[in-house]
Amino acid sequence: MSSLAGPLLAWYDAHRRDLPWRRTSDPWAILVSEVMLQQTRVEVVEEYWRRFLARFDRPAALAAADDEELLQHWAGLGYYRRARFLKAAAAAVVERHGGRFPADFDALLALPGVGRYTAGAVASIAFGLPRPVVDGNVARVLSRLFLVEGDPTRGATARRLWQLAEEHLDRERPGDFNQAVMELGAVVCRPKSPRCEDCPISGACRARRDGVIDRFPTPKARRAPVDVRVAAAVLRRADEVGLVRRDASARMAGLLDLPALELAPRTDAPRRLSEWLRATFDVSVPRLSRVGTARHGITHHRIEVEVYEAELAPGTEASPPRGDLAAAAPRRIAAAPDADGLRWFRCEDLPGLGLSALGRKILAAAADA
Ligand code: SF4
Numbered sequence: 001m002s003s004l005a006g007p008l009l010a011w012y013d014a015h016r017r018d019l020p021w022r023r024t025s026d027p028w029a030i031l032v033s034e035v036m037l038q039q040t041r042v043e044v045v046e047e048y049w050r051r052f053l054a055r056f057d058r059p060a061a062l063a064a065a066d067d068e069e070l071l072q073h074w075a076g077l078g079y080y081r082r083a084r085f086l087k088a089a090a091a092a093v094v095e096r097h098g099g100r101f102p103a104d105f106d107a108l109l110a111l112p113g114v115g116r117y118t119a120g121a122v123a124s125i126a127f128g129l130p131r132p133v134v135d136g137n138v139a140r141v142l143s144r145l146f147l148v149e150g151d152p153t154r155g156a157t158a159r160r161l162w163q164l165a166e167e168h169l170d171r172e173r174p175g176d177f178n179q180a181v182m183e184l185g186a187v188v189c190r191p192k193s194p195r196c197e198d199c200p201i202s203g204a205c206r207a208r209r210d211g212v213i214d215r216f217p218t219p220k221a222r223r224a225p226v227d228v229r230v231a232a233a234v235l236r237r238a239d240e241v242g243l244v245r246r247d248a249s250a251r252m253a254g255l256l257d258l259p260a261l262e263l264a265p266r267t268d269a270p271r272r273l274s275e276w277l278r279a280t281f282d283v284s285v286p287r288l289s290r291v292g293t294a295r296h297g298i299t300h301h302r303i304e305v306e307v308y309e310a311e312l313a314p315g316t317e318a319s320p321p322r323g324d325l326a327a328a329a330p331r332r333i334a335a336a337p338d339a340d341g342l343r344w345f346r347c348e349d350l351p352g353l354g355l356s357a358l359g360r361k362i363l364a365a366a367a368d369a
Helices: 005-015 027-037 042-055 059-063 067-074 081-097 105-109 116-127 136-146 155-168 174-187 206-210 269-281 323-328 347-352 357-368
Strands: 226-237 240-245 260-262 289-298 301-312 343-346
Touching: 005 174, 027 042, 027 081, 027 116, 042 067, 059 081, 067 081, 105 116, 116 174, 136 155, 136 174, 136 206, 226 269, 226 357, 240 347, 260 269, 269 301, 289 357, 301 357, 343 347
Parallel strands: 226 301
Antiparallel strands: 226 240, 226 260, 240 343, 289 301
16 A cells, blocks of 8 residues: 555545535446536536436436437536537447446546546546546645646646556555545645645655645646627517527537627627628617626636627517628637527526526626616
């Protein structure tokens, strides 16, 4: 046993958080938790995880579901590519393994969207296989313990971290060991203000010994923020609102959203928006009223949305979008609509739809007004 494993496992046994996915060894439930926890906080994931598994209790249930229902259950978690990969992985488990997860690391790694980290997590936690994991929390702990310099996600630094994780892995309790290191990184060896006085392995920590904790892990170069100006239309028709589905080629593909376009600086937003609505959907909007502003961040984009509202005559229909016009607008954030164009939804049904987080903020800004 590594000299780290004993104190780490004893600490984990005494202090671990009681999280629902830690009460199961079902590989499907563990895979769902691992995928949801990428980029999303534990407190947010708990409720999503319960609801998701209540509906999709086995891989076969998700494999058979349509995308619309999947996105409804994922809406608000962000990073929607994860949901699609999860569905593809579920389908592969059904097709290749008869719906049962293989207790085999290479077979897990071969599932769509499953990388070395996720395969290691499922293999060790669900099946007790001696496979290490390195995520952001593990990388932070190991880089401080062993003074590993460089970007933890790249090249020689990443290889060194995986090697250390493998060397120190406890072979008797690999799943608990992996979770112990992740837990330590999440609640004790935090990015800022680590609680070294509560750390069970502080005696082995070289960064603490040398007084250089704040230099590890090596900070990543940050991308400069990019400001994106968007104009969005809340089109009302009696008690309905017009929404579009984001095109398959866009970020957050498949989610519902408000019709919106990105604006160049100093553009006359209402004029450009009404021209675009007419040209794209053949909808004539006589007057757009500014009703508010929504702000949102996606990666390094700082998005400011000018929200406009218009009341359309009952019975107003819209044409499917013309591809050339839809493609003409820049698409960093505001997606081109799919071929179905504008669809009408009753206001009372909006909360249950798979809307993007930005779309919800736009509707909230309009509702506040
Ligand atoms: S002693 Fe401090 S910096 Fe070192 S591993 Fe423990 S919590 Fe992290």
